[in-house]
Amino acid sequence: MASSSPAASRAIERLWAAIEQRQAELIELVAELVRRPSELGQEQEAQALVADHMGSSGLTPDIRDLPPELLALENAGASGVSFAGRPNVAAILSGSGGGRSLILNGHIDVVSPEPVADWSYDPWSATIDGDRMYGRGAYDMKSGIALNLFLPRLLAELGIKLDGDLIVQSVIEEECTGNGALAASLRYPADAAIVTEPTGGDFTSAHVGVLWFRIAIAGKSWHAMQAYRGVNAILKARPVIDAL
Template sequence: MQIMNDQKKIEILQKIIQINSVNSNETQVADYISSLFSKFPEVDIQKIAYAPNRDNLVLTIGKNKGPMLGLTGHMDVVAPGNLEDWNYDPFSATIADDKVYGRGATDMKSGLAALVVALLELLEHKIELPGKIRLLATVGEETGEYGAAQLTKEGFADNLAGLLVAEPTSNMQNIVYTARGVIDYKVKSYGKTAHSAEPQLGINAIDNLIVFYHLALERLLKFNKTDPVLGGVTHNITKIKGGEQVNSIPSYAELMGNIRTIPDYPNQYFYDELEKIIAELNQKEGFKLAITYSFPEEAISGKPDSQIIKIAQKTHQTVLGSAAKITGSSGANDGAEFLQAKGDFNSIELGPGSNTSHQSNEYVEISDYLNAVKFYKQFALDFLQNKQIRKTISETD
């Protein structure tokens, strides 16, 4: 069987970038990845439907009893924005200056492609694995991590020995073990319309929403602890709209807020505080407010000295010739969902990519991507062969 050269590895990355999976259409990505493994009958391939044209993909290789390492990456990308701001078509995967340009090149199709290629190389070389490797390719990470939530609920992450999330971490130079959580919420305000010349006959939904706005910003300030790695809690009102026309008292208004949490404060603290504000205001005459949440994620506390980090550090030094920085991430990732699966395991975040996530002219260095392939392949072997990992798994069998 012909072994892949670097050009083929780059072509796989380009093909995945060229599939437009902006908040949808992940099935086409899943189908393409599946096709790469179809010549290996020993691979277990499962597509798990979330919605039409939105399939998660779960690939499992290895048959020997032993630990199972989870690898994960998401297949969706954010919208490219103003196309005039791009030097190349965002779905062309153009190569220039030793970089691959395109939407998702950094976040995170290069990480996903590197995982795929690493598994293909293990199969092509017919390496006998001392355990199993499971690739969890998800839908909807950018808009709520609901693909990861579905796979977790259905048991695909149960009893993993460890999880690697291939999100970009400063050109593979950082190993992330802890991450902020996120709460996106929406508050709806219902009023009563009236002519603006006679406002006393109506109830101004915008005015009532502004009262909530100020109370929420003020009261959440009490969550003021600072995490030594992640920093403090952040809370921002990021979207607001309301009203029907300029000469009418608005009967409806809404706002959306975004909270980034830290391990010291479970999300329930914020739910309780926000709902207390809503309840207090609804006791007042003319107020009718309601709050909902969109796919909140708990913060990942992690352990800076966990076994998976020690293994990753050693592999990083061996393969990339440098010591990785052990740090945290201000953004949430699919690991927050997968860590809720059965069993006790730790996750790390480590992947290729530049600081151009969600920006125009997003790119990944080709050398960075190829290094990620080398790292993932060796890390999987180092992890599954690790005596401490194997001992822990045998004790729980």
């Protein structure tokens, strides 16, 4: 359906209404994801839950380890952890044809909860106190993952058919390298992508990135009594540091 058509507007209204009605179900999915620790190298259990949810929604999950050759790309980074057994998970809700494709992307990995002693609640408990959920990754970004998983299910249940493909991705290594998103973008090209990071409701069209590089500055060691005969690499590095 065309995005500006009356039918599309009605479909969006129905989706919002369904999300409101099933808010408790969505919150529980966030909690289930939080209860599965997914620090760097420990993403397997959480990704298995993602795949199970995709399958129960009638999608076919593509569970795929990142290829080792990805590290040869200039925009890849090295986390120091093997890709083996730490898959990206993706699925496609196929459109009826003729429409543009859209990716909903989120990362399953979270930063360390340390120091755990500073937490008021177990960081993996997804404790709800008032109108807040406390747990590592609840905000960044298992809430976004849950929404990405929930949307295809609602579309199917409401009988809303998209013209283009909707591609849902749950990737690893966002917190350190971006390798998961890099691998997913290479495997699943699309017309557009939305990363459902928490932004306070603001639309963000660009963000900071990462550059991986090394700078070698040659010096010449000499005895301190005759330092003038040597070359101080630290002093030579100053204009480089200033430029950075």
